[in-house]
Amino acid sequence: MSFLDQIEPLKQAAIADLHAATDLGALEQTKGSYLGAQGKFTGLMKQLGTLSKEEKPAAGKLINQAKAELEAALVARRAELELKAALPKEPTDFTLPGRRRTLGKLHPLTQVTEDIVRAFRKIGFAVADGPEIEDEYHCFDALNTPADHPARDSQDTFYLATPNRQLLRTHTSSVQIRVMEKQPPPVRIIAPGRVYRRDNADATHNPTFQQIEGLYVDKRVTIGDLKGTVEFVFQELLGNDVRVRFRPHYFSYTEPSFEIDFSSAMVRKMGKEWLEIAGCGMVHPKVFETVGYDPEIWTGWAFGFGIERIAMLRYEINDIRLFYENDVRFLKQF
Incomplete structure (x- = not known):
């Protein structure tokens, strides 16, 4: 062949x-x-x-x-x-109705965090992050918090059994210090994240909660810049009818320092005229000196507030513990 x-x-x-x-x-x-x-x-x-x-x-x-x-x-x-x-090995009736897979949703705290970040990004802020296990220097010393300050007591702070006395951060202000150590001004950042304090869980307190802090450093930054930013962000989050006011307060890392109250139809519906929502102030010159910024050239402001507080106001939730109980009946509402 x-x-x-x-x-x-x-x-x-x-x-x-x-x-x-x-x-x-x-x-x-x-x-x-x-x-x-x-x-x-x-x-x-x-x-x-x-x-x-x-x-x-x-x-x-x-x-x-x-x-x-x-x-x-x-x-x-x-x-x-x-x-x-x-194909299935056993006989199958393909005319039976299908079973839809349930789609999940973002947790309400995640939704609120993303809305806050979106609002700040509109005005040029970047998101910064840092470790949840901190040292005393970044969490307290660099923020002009004296050694005898009550916040540093073991009754308020979770200290770890480590030789260098590490702790679970009590605020995300430590991120501000780490950012300023790494980059020269100007700085415009927000730092959302989880923080820890030795609180007993009740309707308005939890040992673990979410916080967001902001920092703006540049030449000729004023309290007017701070107030304008705060008004813009809270109107983005809680409605255009929001008004804010500043009350004198004390924070070791800002001078002058203020508590922020806000008023809106939602607050008046609760039977109040004003409701405390955040703390803020102009960055203390000693904080700038610690990170190597010249306080004669640079000024700045910082603020901080709890994300749960915003979520509770927005969704009319009266117990912070609901965010952490993982009850699907609660979470499905958002």
Whole structure:
């Protein structure tokens, strides 16, 4: 039998064997017996080199056509067997209605955090992050908090049993220090994150809660800049009818320092005219000196508030513990 006469019968035999394969394993075995390194069809192709110059063009054309048909038959049979393998082994009624997979939602605190971040990004603030396990320097010393300050007492702070007296951060102000240590001014950042304090859990307190703090440092920054920013952000979060006021207060890392109250139709609905919502102030010169900023050139403001407080006001929730109980009936509402 001539070389050309062998091609068609071998091709037909290969296609028949491919169609006869009953599973993917058998199919791969059949493929190897014909198209593998030692396969029958591969061996036939190797004989092309022994043909005369006159025979090679026609033989090469027939070989390539046959090989293409074999590969197409292989792909088609593999698809059939893969579908067969995916089908249920037991009889199935495909007319039954399907079961939809329940889609999850973002936690309400995550939704509020994203809204806060979105509001600040509109006015050029970047998001900064830092470790939750901190040292006393970044959490207290660099923020001008004296050693005898009540916040540093073990009754208020979770200290870890480590040689260097590490702690769980009580605020995200430590992120502000870390950012200023790494970059020169101007600085415009917000630092959302989880913080820890030794509070007994009740309707308005939790040992773990979410906080967001902001820092703006530049030349000629004033309290007017602070008030304008605060008004813009709280109107973005709680409605255009929000008004804010500043009351004098004391924080060791700002001077002057203020508590922020806000008023809106929602607050008046609660039977109050003003409601405390945040703390803020102009960055203390000693904080700037600690991080290497010249307080004669640079000024800035900082603020901080609890994200749970915003969420409770927005959604009219009266117990902070609901955010952490993982009750799906509660979470589905948001």
